[in-house]
Amino acid sequence: MPKIAFHLNCLTHGGAERVVTNLAGRFADAGYEVVVATEWIDDNEYELNPKVRRVNIGLTTDDEKKGRIYKYIRRIRYLHEFMINEKPDVLIAFAKLALFRALMSCKGTNVPVVISVRNDPRTYYIGPRNAFLIKRYIGRAAGAVFQTEEARNFFPKALQNISKVILNPITPKYIKAPDTGYRDKLIVNAARVVGFKNQEMLIYAFADVYDRHPDYKLKIYGADSGDGTWQRLEEAIRETHLDDAVELMGQSDSLEEDLRCASVFAYPSNYEGMPNSLMEAMALGLPCVATDCPCGGPRELIQDGINGLLIPVRDKKALSDKICWMIEHPQDAQRMGQEARKISEKASLDAVYEQWRIYLDKVIKSGKRQ
Incomplete structure (x- = not known):
């Protein structure tokens, strides 16, 4: 069975965190090896399925004493090292900070990255900096999962063509x-x-x-x-x-x-x-x-x-x-x-899982690597 990695900031109570928790558990129950890589551990988090392994790839205590740019670079480096060491067959990054970090980190890892946009892109992905990041890094994505057609249509056609719209699973x-x-x-x-x-x-x-x-x-x-x-x-x-x-x-x-x-x-x-x-x-x-x-x-x-x-x-x-x-x-x-x-x-967990399973299998077999 393929090895699947999810990446997001943490597992505190929120929409993306709930989806990752549910999906990770369902993939693990189906026999996949599943790893969730987070930047930090927060209070009041969702509880992962015991079959899912969690890895903390966040900043160290010494890192936290450094400047903003240093910390930004270290986060990218730690995620790159995670992909090199874990060698997942695919990594799915949820939400803006995590998905750009994954696209920056994946070069040379041979790991396909699927990004998942969770909020209204016309609110969260506008402005010169985001325009630069989209132009510079979005082409590295091996695929993308959106929640609505409207969100998908915001992004370049090349990304739309390798993407899928999938509802969130209901707990x-x-x-x-x-x-x-x-x-x-x-x-x-x-x-x-x-x-x-x-x-x-x-x-x-x-x-x-x-x-x-x-x-x-x-x-x-x-x-x-x-x-x-x-x-x-x-x-x-x-x-x-x-x-x-x-x-x-x-x-x-x-x-x-x-x-x-x-x-x-x-x-x-x-x-x-x-x-x-x-x-x-x-x-x-x-x-x-x-x-x-x-x-x-x-x-x-x-x-x-x-x-x-x-x-x-x-x-x-x-x-x-x-x-x-x-x-x-x-x-x-x-x-x-x-x-x-x-x-x-x-939108049952089984129905949504099946859509994700079919899509990720297609991405893994497509061979797009960085």
Whole structure:
């Protein structure tokens, strides 16, 4: 069986980290030798399958005392040495810093590198520096996996031609959660508390919902990113006088239980890659309202009016109106929730693994090496 290596910064709770954890475990269960190379070990990380080996290739204590350029070069060197020593049949790099580092490191290793873009490239891959890095290094990629067609179309045609669009795998516990026979008077959101997720707009939108439906509550689940958003959410709660109706729940490891009886799952992001928590909410059968944000993740998942509702980005009124519509049309909302559950058929871990397996086998056999 081939040997597969994944590379990313760490395994702390986040979308890319969850995907790597799930995929690495599934490949290992299928008999592959799997190694995950990370830059550092963080608090509150996802737990890897015991069959997966993890290697720390980050900076040493002495390295940390040096300047920025020195550390940048050392990171590239350590990843290069990892590829030389481990000799994986393919290395998959997740997210911008890791993927550029992998493309810089792979020269002379004879290891094909597949890059996986996880966020909206029109936000994260613009500007002179990124344009230079794309022009200089993107041709070294042996392949690429994108989450949406919109994200793929941002990159050069040569990369598009050797790429594949694959959905994220849904964590099995969300697929296995049973249907609920009732709905609590509860609106929920689950995402890292960070600016671009725009939970602040959700609180102001919920204030309008609360005026019409004062028996409903809003719970926001997710870890504090430390960018000041948590404090802005607290201020929004005070400003709208919703202290008894809105609650910031923090990180939860039991969202399949916390969310599944809610009336509406609201997802107001300004931009996304492929939102795992929206996929998980759909797998639970929740009626979902989401922004039609770049780079097209919610649009890949939701057929407006069929298995959920899409609204324009940053449109507070549309968000409150659509949440109220779901509340006021419970039979239609329930029907959309049942349609949403069908996401599990194409985004189960086994289905997504099979797409990755076929694609990586093709990349390995293509013979493109640096």
